Every structure is written in C-alpha cells, then in structure tokens.
Amino acid sequence: MMSHTRRAWSLLRGGSGVGSGSSSCDGGGLVLRSRSTDVYQNLALEDWIDANVDLERRGVLLLWRNRPAVVIGRHQNPWAECDLAAMRRAGIPLARRRSGGGTVFHDLGNLNLTFFASKKAYDRQRNLKVITDALRRIRPGLQVHATDRFDILLNGHLKISGSASRLSRKSSYHHCTLLHSADRSALAAVLRPSCPGIHSNATPSVPSPVANLLDHAPSLQWEELLDALANQYNAEFSSGATATLVDPADESAFPGLGRVAAELRDWNWTFGKTPKFSVQTVLHLTDDHSRARSSAQLHMEVKNGVIDSCQLDVPADWLPPRLSGELSGVLVGERFCGHRAAAAVTALLRPESGELRHRLRSLCDAVVSVMG
Numbered sequence: 001m002m003s004h005t006r007r008a009w010s011l012l013r014g015g016s017g018v019g020s021g022s023s024s025c026d027g028g029g030l031v032l033r034s035r036s037t038d039v040y041q042n043l044a045l046e047d048w049i050d051a052n053v054d055l056e057r058r059g060v061l062l063l064w065r066n067r068p069a070v071v072i073g074r075h076q077n078p079w080a081e082c083d084l085a086a087m088r089r090a091g092i093p094l095a096r097r098r099s100g101g102g103t104v105f106h107d108l109g110n111l112n113l114t115f116f117a118s119k120k121a122y123d124r125q126r127n128l129k130v131i132t133d134a135l136r137r138i139r140p141g142l143q144v145h146a147t148d149r150f151d152i153l154l155n156g157h158l159k160i161s162g163s164a165s166r167l168s169r170k171s172s173y174h175h176c177t178l179l180h181s182a183d184r185s186a187l188a189a190v191l192r193p194s195c196p197g198i199h200s201n202a203t204p205s206v207p208s209p210v211a212n213l214l215d216h217a218p219s220l221q222w223e224e225l226l227d228a229l230a231n232q233y234n235a236e237f238s239s240g241a242t243a244t245l246v247d248p249a250d251e252s253a254f255p256g257l258g259r260v261a262a263e264l265r266d267w268n269w270t271f272g273k274t275p276k277f278s279v280q281t282v283l284h285l286t287d288d289h290s291r292a293r294s295s296a297q298l299h300m301e302v303k304n305g306v307i308d309s310c311q312l313d314v315p316a317d318w319l320p321p322r323l324s325g326e327l328s329g330v331l332v333g334e335r336f337c338g339h340r341a342a343a344a345v346t347a348l349l350r351p352e353s354g355e356l357r358h359r360l361r362s363l364c365d366a367v368v369s370v371m372g
C-alpha cells in the first residue's frame with residue numbers, strides 16, 4: 001500500500017488522486033500536513049515544493065508546526081532580534097527563512113500555513129480570508145480581521161497571525177503563523193535583543209501584543225481548526241482536496257530536501273547572512289571583588305557575521321594598552337558569537353600578575369557578554 005508521503009509525492013509530481021476539483025485549478029488543489037516538527041526540515045519542504053511542483057497547474061496549502069524555534073526574516077540581524085544566550089540555554093534553535101519580514105516565535109501551539117501558487121495567482125489577502133473565514137465559521141463570535149500589513153488581529157489589536165512571502169520567477173509562496181496555544185512567556189523571553197548598541201540596515205521587527213486563539217475560543221481543538229482551514233481553502237479555491245500527511249525526512253519522496261535542510265541549519269546561513277552591522281557600546285568593568293569599577297568603549301564592525309575590526313578604548317589605569325590591543329586583535333576574524341569568542345580569548349588569560357588577570361578577565365567577559 002502506498003504510504004501517505006509517497007501518495008503526496010505522486011500528487012505533487014502531477015499524478016491523479018485528489019478530488020475532482022483539483023484539476024480545474026483556480027490556484028488551489030492540494031492540502032498537505034507535515035509530519036515533521038523540525039523547523040529546518042519544514043522550511044526546506046517549502047523550498048522543495050516551490051522548486052518542484054508545477055504551481056501553474058495547482059496550488060498547495062501546507063500546514064506545519066515546529067518544536068520551539070525562533071524564525072527570523074531573510075534580511076534580519078539575530079543579535080538585534082532575539083536573546084541568543086537564553087535560546088541556547090533553553091535549547092531553542094534559530095532559523096533564518098528565505099522570505100523577508102520580522103521575527104516570530106514558533107512552538108507546537110503555533111500553526112504555520114504556507115499558500116503556494118503561481119506568481120499570477122499570488123494573492124495574500126485572499127489567503128488571509130481563508131483563515132479569517134474559517135475562524136468565523138467555527139466560532140462566529142470571534143472578532144478577527146486582516147490588516148494591510150497582512151497580520152490578522154483579534155478584537156482589533158491582538159495579533160494572532162503574521163505573514164511573509166517570497167516570489168520567484170513563476171511561483172510564489174505566502175506563509176503565515178496562527179497562534180492557537182503558544183507559550184507566550186517563552187515568546188516574550190526570547191524575542192528581545194541579545195546585544196546593545198547595534199547599528200545596521202537590517203529589517204527591524206514590528207513588535208505587537210499577541211494572543212492565542214485558545215484563550216478567546218476556549219474549546220477550540222487542533223483537529224477542528226485544521227479541518228476548518230482545509231475546508232475553507234477548498235471552498236475558496238474550488239478544490240476537493242483531503243489533507244495528506246507528508247514526511248520531509250523521507251528522502252526518497254523528497255529527493256535533495258535533506259541537503260537544503262542542512263544548508264538552512266548551517267551557521268553560514270543563520271548567522272553568516274546577517275547584513276553588515278556595527279556595535280558601539282560601553283562596557284562596565286569590575287575587579288574580582290566587584291570593588292574597582294571602570295568602563296571601556298567597544299567598537300566593532302561585523303561582516304557576514306565575522307568580526308572585521310574591533311577597537312577597545314580602555315582607560316590606561318585599568319589595563320596596559322598592550323593587553324587591550326591584544327584582545328582586540330584576537331577577536332578580529334572570529335565569528336560574532338559570545339561562546340566562540342570566549343574560547344578565543346581564553347588563551348589571553350595566561351598568568352600575568354593576579355590583579356591584571358582579573359582586570360583582563362573582566363574586560364573579556366564584558367566583550368563576550370555583548371556578543372550573545
């Protein structure tokens with residue numbers, strides 16, 4: 001018997017098997033649900049569908065959820081958008097998506113919907129209408145509306161959905177989040193800057209108060225929500241598709257997907273694609289007994305996530321210029337990442353006089369903590 005994934009693959013490749021409406025494609029045709037909760041696999045699945053499915057013939061709606069993850073827009077700076085140290089402690093990965101826009105938090109209480117269509121059929125308000133119509137249909141009392149920023153708001157001001165999209169030569173996709181029962185305190189804890197004093201042209205996020213659907217529609221279960229969305233998609237796009245489970249980890253069904261997932265997971269994409277930026281900040285220094293205090297100025301230029309230049313202005317009565325100069329030199333060419341920088345500067349902390357070592361350590365710690 002054909003597995004769900006294989007059936008989906010044959011459908012995606014243009015085989016038959018979906019309901020009668022699917023071939024009269026008014027931009028609609030196939031509803032898929034990903035089995036995976038790995039953010040990189042799911043983002044790679046989006047790429048795969050965009051590259052391999054004939055979207056002129058049929059559109060696709062992909063429904064997916066991730067284990068906790070922070071997803072930044074293509075042109076964003078992760079150090080400016082999220083608390084990387086807190087994420088590392090909690091084991092929450094960072095992903096950079098291919099589309100533009102701002103930073104969002106995902107977990108299993110957040111549903112993602114990706115609407116794939118030909119470039120000609122690309123229509124974000126129509127896609128958002130699928131979501132708002134589905135919500136109104138299952139809970140007529142819910143006050144939801146789509147904004148001209150392509151967010152969906154509840155009760156006029158609480159964001160339940162954010163959108164981003166990507167257009168290629170012939171195809172398009174538009175993905176949206178939908179907060180059902182996400183951990184809002186985790187969301188607030190990770191969506192704040194790691195690093196002070198960043199100057200850059202990266203796209204900034206637009207923070208909004210958020211809400212979970214479950215708090216406003218207390219008995220709304222996942223299956224009811226997923227069915228309503230699939231049905232509404234079919235109604236809007238005159239399709240007769242039933243949702244099909246797919247597994248992006250199945251390389252025989254999605255050849256090449258694993259390589260794309262690995263690229264998305266790689267530091268060179270997640271951090272290395274950050275638009276160039278500079279960091280200018282004051283470092284607060286203390287000795288080992290937290291008695292003596294001083295401050296230093298840090299100025300770094302970072303390109304492709306790597307420190308291109310580093311200048312430390314440290315008062316001469318705190319450290320001899322030789323040592324602060326040496327620390328600056330050690331950091332140039334390093335990835336702008338606190339935990340990696342910590343390894344790089346450890347070598348500097350060779351025995352000097354005890355007092356100087358404490359003062360150098362304090363300076364190193366201050367620099368490393370700035371780097372997230």
Ligand SMILES: Nc1ncnc2c1ncn2[C@@H]1O[C@H](COP(=O)(O)OP(=O)(O)OP(=O)(O)O)[C@@H](O)[C@H]1O
Binds near residue numbers: 178
């Ligand atoms: N899963 C989520 N769903 C909806 N809103 C979220 C979610 N996670 C975070 N947010 C809120 O959305 C803000 C980011 O919104 P922003 O508009 O910058 O990006 P976006 O919604 O991804 O995309 P776009 O900018 O393309 O609309 C966050 O600061 C937070 O307030």
